[in-house]
Amino acid sequence: MALDRKIAYIDLTTGKIEIKPIPLEARKKFIGGRGLDAYLLYNHAPKGCDPLGPENPLIVSGGLLTATCASATSRTHVMAKSPLTNLLGSCNMGGFFSAEMAWAGFHHLVITGKAEKPVYLWIHNGEIEIRDAGYLWGKSCTDAQWAIREELDDQEIKSMVIGPAGENLVTYACVMTGIKNSGGRSGMGCVMGAKNLKAVACRGDMDVKIAHPVDALEHNKKFIEQITSAKVNQTQGTLGTPFIWGATNCWGGVRTRNFQYNQMLYADEIEPEAIDDIATETMGPHHMAGCFGCQVHCRAKYKIQTGPLAGKYDEGPEYTSLGAFGSEPDCKKAETVLSANHLVDQYGVDNLEIGSIISWAMELFELGILTTKETAGLELRFGNDAALIEMIHQICNRSSWLGGVLADGGIPASQTIGKNSFDYLIQVKGMNNLHSDERATPALALNIATASRGSDHLRSRPAIDLYHLPEKVLRKIYSSPIPYDGPLSSEHTEYVGKPWQVFWQENCYMAVDSLGICKYHTLFLGATLPNFEDWPEVIYYNTGLEFTPEDIWAAAERCNNLERMFNLREGLKRDDPFKGDTLNHRYFDEPCRRGAPDVVGRTIDREKFSVMIDEFYGHHGWDKAGVPTAETLTRLGLKQEPSHLV
Amino acid sequence: MDKFLTVNAEKCTGCRLCEQVCSVMHEGVSNPAKSRIQVVKWEDEGRYIPMICQQCEDAPCMNVCPVGAISRDKDLGFLSVNHEVCIGCRSCVNICPFGAMNYNKSTHQVFKCDLCGGDPQCVRFCDVKALEFVGSDAVVARKKRDRALQQSEAAAAQS
Numbered sequence: 001m002a003l004d005r006k007i008a009y010i011d012l013t014t015g016k017i018e019i020k021p022i023p024l025e026a027r028k029k030f031i032g033g034r035g036l037d038a039y040l041l042y043n044h045a046p047k048g049c050d051p052l053g054p055e056n057p058l059i060v061s062g063g064l065l066t067a068t069c070a071s072a073t074s075r076t077h078v079m080a081k082s083p084l085t086n087l088l089g090s091c092n093m094g095g096f097f098s099a100e101m102a103w104a105g106f107h108h109l110v111i112t113g114k115a116e117k118p119v120y121l122w123i124h125n126g127e128i129e130i131r132d133a134g135y136l137w138g139k140s141c142t143d144a145q146w147a148i149r150e151e152l153d154d155q156e157i158k159s160m161v162i163g164p165a166g167e168n169l170v171t172y173a174c175v176m177t178g179i180k181n182s183g184g185r186s187g188m189g190c191v192m193g194a195k196n197l198k199a200v201a202c203r204g205d206m207d208v209k210i211a212h213p214v215d216a217l218e219h220n221k222k223f224i225e226q227i228t229s230a231k232v233n234q235t236q237g238t239l240g241t242p243f244i245w246g247a248t249n250c251w252g253g254v255r256t257r258n259f260q261y262n263q264m265l266y267a268d269e270i271e272p273e274a275i276d277d278i279a280t281e282t283m284g285p286h287h288m289a290g291c292f293g294c295q296v297h298c299r300a301k302y303k304i305q306t307g308p309l310a311g312k313y314d315e316g317p318e319y320t321s322l323g324a325f326g327s328e329p330d331c332k333k334a335e336t337v338l339s340a341n342h343l344v345d346q347y348g349v350d351n352l353e354i355g356s357i358i359s360w361a362m363e364l365f366e367l368g369i370l371t372t373k374e375t376a377g378l379e380l381r382f383g384n385d386a387a388l389i390e391m392i393h394q395i396c397n398r399s400s401w402l403g404g405v406l407a408d409g410g411i412p413a414s415q416t417i418g419k420n421s422f423d424y425l426i427q428v429k430g431m432n433n434l435h436s437d438e439r440a441t442p443a444l445a446l447n448i449a450t451a452s453r454g455s456d457h458l459r460s461r462p463a464i465d466l467y468h469l470p471e472k473v474l475r476k477i478y479s480s481p482i483p484y485d486g487p488l489s490s491e492h493t494e495y496v497g498k499p500w501q502v503f504w505q506e507n508c509y510m511a512v513d514s515l516g517i518c519k520y521h522t523l524f525l526g527a528t529l530p531n532f533e534d535w536p537e538v539i540y541y542n543t544g545l546e547f548t549p550e551d552i553w554a555a556a557e558r559c560n561n562l563e564r565m566f567n568l569r570e571g572l573k574r575d576d577p578f579k580g581d582t583l584n585h586r587y588f589d590e591p592c593r594r595g596a597p598d599v600v601g602r603t604i605d606r607e608k609f610s611v612m613i614d615e616f617y618g619h620h621g622w623d624k625a626g627v628p629t630a631e632t633l634t635r636l637g638l639k640q641e642p643s644h645l646v
Numbered sequence: 647m648d649k650f651l652t653v654n655a656e657k658c659t660g661c662r663l664c665e666q667v668c669s670v671m672h673e674g675v676s677n678p679a680k681s682r683i684q685v686v687k688w689e690d691e692g693r694y695i696p697m698i699c700q701q702c703e704d705a706p707c708m709n710v711c712p713v714g715a716i717s718r719d720k721d722l723g724f725l726s727v728n729h730e731v732c733i734g735c736r737s738c739v740n741i742c743p744f745g746a747m748n749y750n751k752s753t754h755q756v757f758k759c760d761l762c763g764g765d766p767q768c769v770r771f772c773d774v775k776a777l778e779f780v781g782s783d784a785v786v787a788r789k790k791r792d793r794a795l796q797q798s799e800a801a802a803a804q805s
Contacts, residue, residue, distance in 0.1 A: 103679075207676075207752075208675060210670050213674040217671060286656045289692060
């Protein structure tokens, strides 16, 4: 039974390991995956703890449905206090890791302490062993994974690892599994590095009993049809996520030259179709890879064709890599995007953050805030492909003064560099923004400003906002499972009604992350994809657990409030430029210069934005400062937190 | 029976849903170790190959079985193991050239593909059609057409 997967508490300082069942009550209240992670973090992280200290708990999990036969349920979630934001750190990755962890008997790991020497965890059929990782230290993400397989003589071992960036405590180092699945955001790889934990390796052949196997299979078939019938998923399954980049760039919704422009010109070579042609030539016509049990298969397999890394195999590049290594630094060569994508996968560093921070440094260089003195002679200008690649090496290895400074993350770097460098840092809560331009879409701007892990497009993005759906369709979606009769608008430039959409999506994505499903299997880019109404059957047939859509909504709301409470405890304040629900002033002051007529000239209106935040807080049951009211905590059963249920 | 499971490894995305549905269908549990089909992967090259029982005509598993526990189903043509007769010596596991005869550690019995009674679930769930259950004549006809097209295009390119 998926419900009999265990939770393990592992103290790397003492080597003590404690294994416990996950009470049904915890499942009902927090479901699993990210939801239960939020509960565990709130309960186990001491207030104000040092993100790099031994007391910061690193929580690794699979969702409630992970390793069942429900579609695409192998998302791995990792949570800890973030060394990048000093608030909630949280990331989510695809692949096969959490399913293997479930077959090995576990759904959640809470890892505390710090090992004396590099170690890795070996989890096999209900047992956990702390093993020496001395020989793995310094190895790239993929080399480390293959080395573990060799050592333990099993090619089916799945590991979650860090690369040199995590070891060197780059504050936005990521965790990786497989060739390219990365838990990118908020520096969870840095937390692993600080614990001297190189990897968590899993292998198991323990049964995950399905509550109603025949019904589960039939229902899954229906579910798959719903997912693959969406055109957006069919496109995704051919070109991967870059297809969105191409569409958004045409419209004028990407960022280039660190927010100076919102459309990349002369991007022919890195348009998704072009990349697809160059990179997949050797892979044949069918070149897509899927995560566990997934029919969307959005990962493109590629080989780099030219340059120093020619012949290297990798997967992607994702939307974000096109932004990070193409549009933001204004580098126009496919070779650069593919090579940089490969490098960050090997170093184990967040592509978004490193691309952003280098582009920021490029603008500082062009403004004269940074000079060749600080860059050790490097002409760190936009469009200098070689400089971009060089800076990736310098940051991940901390091999130069500037590399070290940028490795500390945006806000500390701006304090070191000084002058008015902070003004040019496009961040929320210390985390850099996705390479999208949200000035024409206030809903998405609200989403990134209020997301719990810092600037984030995967926490509450009402992406269907751009489809101009008939209002009655919107009403059908956003009035369920909780009735809503307030304003809704299918106009993407509108402010009114958007806070409800952002609130609704926030709960939707919390539920998805807690179930362990991928967001392409829910209402993300397709309006007909599954949501609250569709999950109770999947949960019941697979686990036997009974939920109503309202129950799932309530659990999601509860977990979102826990994340908020954690952030408030760690110092979030509504208008704080470093830790608040704020946007860089350029959103308000600099109009979009390029793109379609509905984009050109747009800015975010300060006053209307503030009203949106008030309204958004109101839907949550938070006061004007963004703090959950006593009634809200009572309604959601959070009055007693921390309650140490698990 | 002429129909058989064909594999087009080029189309496989490596998602392993076939392994899941197989184990759920036959054992009521999700556990790739108990699946009759397994996707073998070389992840650093992006190569994924589903390995399945070919229901061989001259079947090594049947030939090697010392107690005659393996026989062919008359209607569907698949090979099945009679567990009343099977002594669990695993000779069949050892000799199968495809690794398609498996051993269940909990029941201590060998197990293999039975084509799900004519509606193989791995095929039903393989969205990209890397797996198909078709007659050999259909496979031959398709290959002929593909090859003919290639030859004709090559000839056109030369002229």
